[in-house]
Amino acid sequence: MSRPTLEEHAPVQGYDPRTGEPVGAPVPATRPDEVGRVCDELAAAAARWAQTSDERRARALEAVADLLDAHVDELAALADSETALGLPRLTGEVARTTGQLRLFAEVLRDGGYRDVVIEPAGQGRPDLRRTRRPTGLVAVFAASNFPFAFSVAGGDTASALAAGCPVVVKAHEAHPRTSVRTAELVTRALAEAGAPPVFGIVHGFAAGVALVEHPGVTGVGFTGSTRGGLALARLCGARPVPIPFYGELGSVNPVVVLPGAARRRGEELALGYATSLTQGVGQFCTNPGLMFVPEDEALLAALTEAVAASTGGPMLSRRMHAAYRAAVTELRAHPHTRLLAEGRPADGPWGATPAVFAVAAADFDAATEFFAQERFGPVGVVVTGGGPQEAADRVARGEGKLTVTVQLDVDDPDDVAAARPVVHAASLRAGRLVVNGWPTGLAVTRAQHHGGPYPASTSPAHTSVGAAAIDRWTVPVVYQDCPVELLPDALR
Amino acid sequence: MSRPTLEEHAPVQGYDPRTGEPVGAPVPATRPDEVGRVCDELAAAAARWAQTSDERRARALEAVADLLDAHVDELAALADSETALGLPRLTGEVARTTGQLRLFAEVLRDGGYRDVVIEPAGQGRPDLRRTRRPTGLVAVFAASNFPFAFSVAGGDTASALAAGCPVVVKAHEAHPRTSVRTAELVTRALAEAGAPPVFGIVHGFAAGVALVEHPGVTGVGFTGSTRGGLALARLCGARPVPIPFYGELGSVNPVVVLPGAARRRGEELALGYATSLTQGVGQFCTNPGLMFVPEDEALLAALTEAVAASTGGPMLSRRMHAAYRAAVTELRAHPHTRLLAEGRPADGPWGATPAVFAVAAADFDAATEFFAQERFGPVGVVVTGGGPQEAADRVARGEGKLTVTVQLDVDDPDDVAAARPVVHAASLRAGRLVVNGWPTGLAVTRAQHHGGPYPASTSPAHTSVGAAAIDRWTVPVVYQDCPVELLPDALR
Structure with a gap:
């Protein structure tokens, strides 16, 4: 990916697809130094969020879901002005989005996502206890075609917050005002639920590049074009510390x-x-x-x-x-x-x-x-x-x-x-x-898998939809012969 | 990674570390076209191996373990001549290696590696059934410091064969004759166990590059230096179809x-x-x-x-x-x-x-x-x-x-x-x-995790040692409303 040009630092203007006319004032592009500030602040809160109990994280996700639901009409109307996808579809998409947030609250209460394995000492083996921990700050690139479900408060954000990772979303240029408003609601709900600062949003192409290159970022979720995704994937691989890139790039669906x-x-x-x-x-x-x-x-x-x-x-x-x-x-x-x-x-x-x-x-x-x-x-x-x-x-x-x-x-x-x-x-x-069905329409459930060999996904072992999407934002740690009082609760 | 030089096509000569003198004749480097032939042959057998039952794959792994055990003295002596690690250590390492193969036979019989989730239809949801399938041909780069346990028949090979993936090993230059002999035994044991052609070995730097670039390869396991690993990781990312690179690169262990x-x-x-x-x-x-x-x-x-x-x-x-x-x-x-x-x-x-x-x-x-x-x-x-x-x-x-x-x-x-x-x-x-232990010495068990943030691993969510190592070589597939007679056995 070449360095951003001046145009790529330009404010982000939304348009009404029905008329091609601008919708409201443009949203200022986030300057790279401001991206750095946001990332630094959220990365600093990563440990607190990781140590927040599953129950409190679940409640925070539910608080976000509740507040979005309470604003469904406003959100759908705003998104319709920027996407023309129509109120029925957009109202339904808000419900799908809040359903996703609540699914991850369930996933947290269930606890299985920690993948705990306990192996007592024996036959010359040490006591080994394995669990998963959140990776840290996550960058999410929103998609154009789902202004809610694959956007600011979509599945990538929900699964990463559930995992215990702070999230910075790079908003999509196709619906900037919807993104800003959703982000306001997410931020407010998280704050009211007592969460530390674990959510941020940035705008503009250059901000996206700065985000992927920030040393505090530990992984990237992306839904979009093959060309854009590949460029970001290569940025991830070329960092001083390479990070995983979970990209859903494109698919013909025979x-x-x-x-x-x-x-x-x-x-x-x-x-x-x-x-x-x-x-x-x-x-x-x-x-x-x-x-x-x-x-x-x-x-x-x-x-x-x-x-x-x-x-x-x-x-x-x-x-x-x-x-x-x-x-x-x-x-x-x-x-x-x-x-x-x-x-x-x-x-x-x-x-x-x-x-x-x-x-x-x-x-x-x-x-x-x-x-x-x-x-x-x-x-x-x-x-x-x-x-x-x-x-x-x-x-x-x-x-x-x-x-x-x-x-x-x-x-x-x-x-x-x-x-x-x-x-x-x-x-x-x-x-x-x-x-005997059709590929559009994707149940958001535990068994779901949304991925596939490249270019469907750059990481074919992972799903971006459904309960298992949380696995992208956690990594295993094993404790060898660790006294009980020093073990995390899940391993005692 | 620059294109291989003439020297990198040179035959691979092993040396006795005690004297610095050559051990036996050099092993010819595998020409890129020969790498292609091996990969094509094994990729063609991938479907048969994937459809071989867990029980038969388990028996094939045990046959390899048995044959290596039967040749432990010969193998340890050969490896000692090329590595000078000493007979006690090398004898023990053969046992560790065959123990790994048998662990994966157990993993297959247990079946949990398929991660089956069955979600019956209901509340407007379709019937969804998820399992994991082998990815296809896997490339394994052997390490210098474990001529058995992280080499030809080591953990990467054992876990990939267990998953149902054919394997081509790039032998390490530090012990070419040990690699050749181990490969002979692996090939013989697999054939005697009735496996299709699912194992190959190549030698030399240029062969390693050709291997990673072969279109049939679906993933790479690597244990070695940060520099070499990063170069291969970038080759994997730059392919027309990028593939995952599972590299254990380096670690200080405080x-x-x-x-x-x-x-x-x-x-x-x-x-x-x-x-x-x-x-x-x-x-x-x-x-x-x-x-x-x-x-x-x-x-x-x-x-x-x-x-x-x-x-x-x-x-x-x-x-x-x-x-x-x-x-x-x-x-x-x-x-x-x-x-x-x-x-x-x-x-x-x-x-x-x-x-x-x-x-x-x-x-x-x-x-x-x-x-x-x-x-x-x-x-x-x-x-x-x-x-x-x-x-x-x-x-x-x-x-x-x-x-x-x-x-x-x-x-x-x-x-x-x-x-x-x-x-x-x-x-x-x-x-x-x-x-209250020491980091060297690594139990090969179900709970084990051998990995960590970069550069310990390029894929920190995965382990290269222990039962979960098999997860690197499988990907999920979900079946929506599929009639029972068309489902794979594991999902019926």
Whole structure:
């Protein structure tokens, strides 16, 4: 990553995606020296937070959840003005975010996250007792497409605070005022709950670089583009003391439709696909941008109809909209694509119209890199023909993915048999296999895993969603022959 | 890391550290295309190995252990000719190595390593079932100082094979013939146990670079120098598909002696220290190179006596010996050190004589970077004076460490109170706290953790020793609403 330019120190201006006009005054970029001050202050409080009991940390997380819930209407309206994602979605996202905070409160009360192993002395072995401790100050890079759930008070922040780590969030440029307001509420709730200063926020590209380079930072959580993530990952590795980088970078999320499912519930599949593809204007990392279907005229007709009935919307930023437009233009111009359908156009300067292109399996195979690339927005590629085994092979080749979905008729033995290689390929190349559902929509639970081979994740052993996300912010320590009175409580 | 030079493609010659003379014929360096061939072959067998049952993988590991045990005398003698570590130590190290293999067989039969979480559908949630799968081909870089336990069939290899990953070992240049012979036995035992081709070995610096850059490799285990490890870590991060690098790079391992312990068992401490410092000619990553002691004339006298009675030995390589000599010369020349004692000199061109230097606490603080650096070999720095709180502060500053040791009199309330800040500092800056023992000697068990903040480990959440070492070679996968007949056995 090159050094920040002057422009990258500029104030951060939010825009209304429906009009392209500025929303309110710009938020000043955080100067690198101010980033240093914030990090120093929070790093100094790390020991106090680490020693705060699980119960008190749980209550602090719940206090944050309660205060955000109490401001849900204000927050959703503010985020809608900066993201145009709509009040129903944003109201739901605040609930998901506070649900995440409460899940981590439960995780703390359960205590299993400490992974305690006690091995008494014997057979020449010493007494060994292992637990996990928080790593220290964590940097969180917020995402553009989830102004709450993957942003200021999102899963990275919740899991790191739960682990006992202070957090500095680098706000995303796409929703600066939402970020500022959320941060105010988080700060107030933590203070009222009696927490030491363990939360901060910084704005602007240069501040993000300064944050990753601060010596007090012990790990980074990131959700965003492959390019930005890789640059930050390399900054993490080039520090005098390298630190782990937990990045969720990008994913195409293939869906494989098996013949029995296509025959039996083609219309339902077409509607489900169009809904999943266009939800949030297609701006999900789990967006089903690539679908493999059998040569089935009825299914293709249903897909055409469902996509044509779908609705677009304004994209989150001018840059994303430009990238989306370029992607659609490129697909349209390709000699081997056929435009299956376009949805209803969206108003406004950043409006995106859903568009789905069909390509024959042989043509896909001849230009896989082009067709299988991630395209942000409501644009899909449907690969027609070729058998289920070939679809499985295509899933097995290609980059790591967050999800693979298979649609089958569970009562059709041919479909069940055909699903096997797809499920196997998915288990090797994705973090989550979805059967007869859609990849968008991610349960935040204990069993969840949101990750996968690179570029889905830069750290494929870790999840950024669900209870296990806390593991990124703790490390083991083992006590050998330590007298009980010197052991931490969890090991006594 | 720059591209390999011609010299780095040269055959690998082992030497007898007692004489500096070559041992046998050189082992040809593995050409990069041959590295590619080996990796391709093993990567192709990855799926078969991953699908081999836990029980059959366990038996394969036990077969390796049995065959190595059956050749313990031959192996120890061969390793002694290349390392001069002595037959008792090397015989014991073979047993430790086969014990590790058998521990991982147990881990497989226990099955807990799969970390299965099953969450039935409910409250709008889908059915989610999570387990872990092997990542694929693993590269292991052997260490110089453990020709068995951290080498061809060592803990990295055992844990990766157990996880279901094929392994290619980059042999260490310090014991090529031991590596070749061990590899022959491992290959034979695996074949006889019916395993697919899942083990390979390569030789030479250039082969190591080709190995890390091979697209089929999914992770790297490394034990060695900070410089070499960092270079490999950056290669891993710069690949088109970055992969995790699990490196144990280096550590000073501070020992804090509290006043009560010094008074009550000064002689025992002095003897224990001298033994730990000079064991294996001081060539352990857990070597207690730095010790903080109170101003206690009797203890210093005992230390002087114990070190003077200790014995040196030949170091593993010409380069290590040169580095050791330079370190001792530098310490001797420093205006603020006092030579406390030298041990009995060792014969031969690479012989190292134990040497321990004393430095006053204030002088240590004025030049911490110099005094607290890792020095490989039987050379120690003893910091005298300053209270236990200051010693704790010194432990808390400074680099990450594999271990911190505290020596206290458990019946002395002052010692117990003084130990608290040391234990706390240790818990933040080291992977293992040792009470009233010595850091060398590492139990290979379920609770063990061998790691710590950088540079002790490049991946401080992971251990390279003990049952949890297997976690480095598996990643989670979650199955959403998957019919039972399509689930892996572990999730049914």
